[in-house]
Amino acid sequence: MISAKEALQRLKEGNARFVEKLNDDSTTTLPNKKPTLVEEQSPFAIILGCSDARVPAELVFDQGLGDLFVIRIAGNIVAPSGIGSVEFAALSFGTPLVVVLGHSNCGAVKATVDALSGNSKIPTSNLHSIVKRVRPAVETLLATDLKDNPHELIHQAVRANVRSSVEHLSSGSSTLEQLISDGKLMVVGAEYSLETGEVDFFYEDYWERMRNLDE
Numbered sequence: 001m002i003s004a005k006e007a008l009q010r011l012k013e014g015n016a017r018f019v020e021k022l023n024d025d026s027t028t029t030l031p032n033k034k035p036t037l038v039e040e041q042s043p044f045a046i047i048l049g050c051s052d053a054r055v056p057a058e059l060v061f062d063q064g065l066g067d068l069f070v071i072r073i074a075g076n077i078v079a080p081s082g083i084g085s086v087e088f089a090a091l092s093f094g095t096p097l098v099v100v101l102g103h104s105n106c107g108a109v110k111a112t113v114d115a116l117s118g119n120s121k122i123p124t125s126n127l128h129s130i131v132k133r134v135r136p137a138v139e140t141l142l143a144t145d146l147k148d149n150p151h152e153l154i155h156q157a158v159r160a161n162v163r164s165s166v167e168h169l170s171s172g173s174s175t176l177e178q179l180i181s182d183g184k185l186m187v188v189g190a191e192y193s194l195e196t197g198e199v200d201f202f203y204e205d206y207w208e209r210m211r212n213l214d215e
Contacts, residue, residue, distance in 0.1 A: 004186035007044045007097040008201065014062035015199045021062075022197045043069040046089045048165065049101035050076045050108065055192050057101065060199060069095060075108030075161065076100055077133040078168040087175045090185055098169060098185065101199070102162040103192040109157045112138050117147075137161040162189040163203050 002010070046069045047057040057063075057070045069089040071082055089095045102109075111127070112134040114120040122128040137160040146153040166189040169176060179185035189203030 001042070001094045001096060002044055004096040007095075008099075008186070008188065008204070011045060011061045011063075011097075011099065011199075012201065015060060015197075018060060018062040019197045041066045041069075042093055043067060043089065043095050045069070045097040045099060046086055046095050047071065047099050047101055048073075048076055048078070048082060048086065048169070049099075050074060050103055050106060052103060052107065054194055055101070055103045060101075060192055060197070069093070074130050075106060075112075075134050076102050076165055077108070077130060077161075078165045078172065079133065083169065083173050083176070086169060087173060090176065090179055094184070096185055098187040099201075100162050100165040100169065100187070100189045100203075101192055102158045102165075102190070104158065104194045105154065106158050106161070108134055109138065109161055110154060113142070113153060113157060116142055134161050137164040159189075159191060159202065162191060165189070166203055 044067060045061075047061075048071045049055055049057050051072045051074045057068055057072075058065075061068065069085075071085045073079065073082060086098055090098075108130055111120070111122070112131045115122050115131055116135065116138060122131050138157045141147075141153060141157055141160060146156060166187050170180060170187045171177060176185060176187070180187065188201055190199050190201045192199050
């Protein structure tokens, strides 16, 4: 199994190829890789991403079947089932990297901002459970000058929500904490741009900073 840093570099290179294809007018379709995977799988990265239909992880990172273990939920929030899914992949396959993948103009983040601003109501209790998990990341931003700049507010809220999910995964499961402590797992945060197709890995050092604080 490759290392977490090698896995991260592989995703970055794959995304660069994806962006290159997007900008190549002569390319009409993306490669369709179909390896034979029946008895086993060995994904090199776990992606906790948003359910948004515009952000398919395999295409965004230019990977084939069996390469990624993808968990998708609105707002890329961390719920018990999501933690369990990450634990399953990390323990069963030895997958060394988790990427929390948010994206620009996230609907779940926007809905949370609108609800907290009093501009809309959450129509169902199940949707409210998503907003409830996004809320802590958004709430503090609404108390700043960002409230007067809606575009930048959403941008910063998307990133704050990704950071919150990274921290929750990194410190909310004794199993994942142990794997991280043993150097067998790394959790990073990233944002996919709907406008350019680029992924910005902007939150890679959380666990290292936590270790430094302990020291």
